[in-house]
Amino acid sequence: MRQGNQFDATTQLRLSPFFERTSKLNESQEWRRWSGYLSATNYELNHENEYFAIRTKAALLDITPLYKYIIEGSDSQRFLNKLVTRNINICKVRQVMYTPWCDENGKVIDDGTVQRLSENKFRITSAEPNLGWLEHNSLGMDLTITDDSSTTAALALQGPNSRSILNAVASDSLDKLKFFWMMDTNLGDMPVSISRTGYTGDLGYEIWMNPKDALSVWDLLIEKGKSYGITPTGLQALDISRIEAGLILLDVDYISSRHALIESRKSSPFELGLGWSVKMKKDDFIGKRALEKELKDGPEWKFVGIEIQWDELEKHYRQAGLAPGLPSTAWRTSTPLYNGSEQIGYATSGAWSPILKRYIALAHIKTEYSKEGTMLDFELKIEHFRKLTPAKIVSTPFFDPERKRSCPA
């Protein structure tokens, strides 16, 4: 927790409890800021190995910078049900729900997961600080809200081998832990909670622990995971895999309604492809009335996956006398999409998917052009000149392996 504003010339980024290990492993010394923490961009000079760890072995990511809040008390279920768009009343103990939450105009403020730790205790994670919003909306309710951001450390272990590694170190088997459920167990003698969640769209887990156990848990996983190819992984690789999984990122794919300077920068859940998470049949929740209206009128925008067509892309480069130029990392610059001469949308993040061998992107499209299979024109720059090349609207997730949800028979 931050103690007031103590920013001065010596202020540095915060260090996660895993930093003692991650800093030594980070060969590239490339770091990003993530919620005020120093967070590894890549550990190796190139992120490719880390990316393939996510998809073919096991990747270990420090996700401590996530904002985390504990909601505890007899009104906690009622409170969360009012706050978020998912139906928390049906969330069972040890179940996890991904959900966005909105302001009263039905525009998304943030998104994250709600973990039901016990009957009257929840943890909610978010990309941005939300304590003020939580407290504001809990007035008059019997509950306490605690900022858990620095009192719980977290690791993500993602990839096809992740279950085997955990089975090798945990005192309980993870074979029965279903997608979006969690369990308490011990890794060695360290008590942890493990949720079957992640941001990669692969088989994967997130491990929640007391920061004092952080280094021991890390060491244990690295040691026992070695033979399974466990690989410390940075944000670069994660970004590609989350695009393949069709997962949105705050401040990249959408802007929190709290920071949007103008109305048109805000998005409703329907406009972010999160319509499935809005439960209109449940009791009143923040933004419900606005969303009811939007549903009736139909949302103006849709959020879709697009695939930039290879043949034409290659042709453009050939004309310039070049081999096809592909982004080596995920990009985040807003890129116009056209139908004829009319701009009808924009892509907000994209990447060359090494596993799919497809050039993919996530995009906001005006509803009328958002049907799957629709061909659009994607703007790209070749040798300083703008070109249009065809892209097709496809379904997301782009990559959706069966192992993500399945349990061993």
Add this chain to the structure above:
Amino acid sequence: MAKYDIIIVGSGINSLVAASVLGKAGKKVLILEARDKIGGLASTNEFAPGFKCNVIHDTVKWIDPRVSRDLQIESQGLEFIDLDVKRIALGSNSNEHILFHKDPLTTSDSIAKHSNKDAERWIDFTKHIDRLSNFLEQLYQLTPPELPNIGLMDALSMRSLLGPILKQGSRGLVDLARTAPMMMPEFMDEWFENELLRSALSTAGINGLSYGPYAAATGYNFLHQHLHSKGIIHNSSIIRGGTGNFPEILKQTLQSNNVEVRTNSKVVSINVKNNAYESVSIHDGEMIISDQIISGVDPKNTFINLVGAPNLDPNFHTQIRNIKYRGSTARIHFALSEIPEIQGIADEQMNTVFSICPSMEKLEKASDAVKYGHISNEPYVEFSIPTTINSDFAPQGKHVLSASVQYAPYRLRDCEWDSNSKEQLKQNTIQVLEKKIPGLSKLIETSVVYSPKDIENEFGLTEGNLNHGEMTLDQLLFMRPTASSSQYKTPIENLYLCGPGTHPGGGLHGANGFNSAKKIMEKT
């Protein structure tokens, strides 16, 4: 099917007016009052054996003419005493008092003792006030438009404002726009030089506020006190038998229209589901259903305490929490062994309202106390002796002196509103009174102090603010109580407001209740 069409929470003048109007229109109405009698701030109480007082208001500044006309309160037996002397500003010497007469020429004579120049300007001033209040009179009968989305209907409903514009010219509107945000000293600078006159007029500008005369929009508050005054400055009338007769007369209308009134029935929650009103619960656990509900209690009580914060949208919740209340007016009633003597005041003038305020600077200094959470050392005191009109207010030969005292802030810095602080307030008040009524202390048999805290406890007014929210520029018209709830309807479906916390603010005029009832009938 619900037994009642409409439940009304509280039984102040506005609630009673709304109930009467709706009852007359054939609605099944139930009033729920927490106290053992109706009337709210228009109550008359026995405060000591044999001594009665008008707890809050000794006079009625103005009544919405639609209330007098449609509810025929006078033919039902309500008698307004229209005194010739409306108010006396006590001067430092017995021959220096300024008498505000009903007749402006006589007032002008009284002013001439101090300043011929001011006396000459007096008639023009009264006309000016009449002109400006004329705009407000029209405005006060309207439901404020829903900004920023003003619709054609809103625009059309405001056509009644054209009347005064045509009559006064657009100059009148410009004058109003200038005067409303003004502070009293600057407003007075444009008219008068004599300090006693300037401060005596300024007392109307600070009525019920927690600010002094040097605060913005005290000009507006001055006008608010002068609606329907026809330019009679400090206009007010007194109700024969006590202010408490006003609600009693309205009760007769209620009874003849089958409106049910339940006293000793404290509403503890307004039950809401999916943003729509469903029922009310009263203190003994009973739940009553109606199609609609009107709350006459203040916005904070209505939304935070009765509806409950968890049922409010976050934005609206913030707006409601941010309403300023800050009650700073106290009432003190003294039981006197005989009628006090005020030098230079004739016996027949003893029934009017007196103000003690030698200068605007003193008023402002008194108001400084609010900033620091203190009780004014030298408070502004205005008082009347209701026994001079209603002899039954006290045993034979004895009297009651009722004082309104500013400033006694709800929030005290270093102490609570306990017997000590109330005693201090009383002593400060007596000191001020003694200067004009030497020997008053010896006449006092007993007394009762209503601090803002007591007013909150007794009448359920948040922070004891008599207007259900400060009458400041940002809390007026379409912003009262909040921009999203200024049309008497609220974000909660079927929950309406009718108290002084709505447009056009506080006073015993009933305009809020009338407007609110009208709005509901439009809807159904």
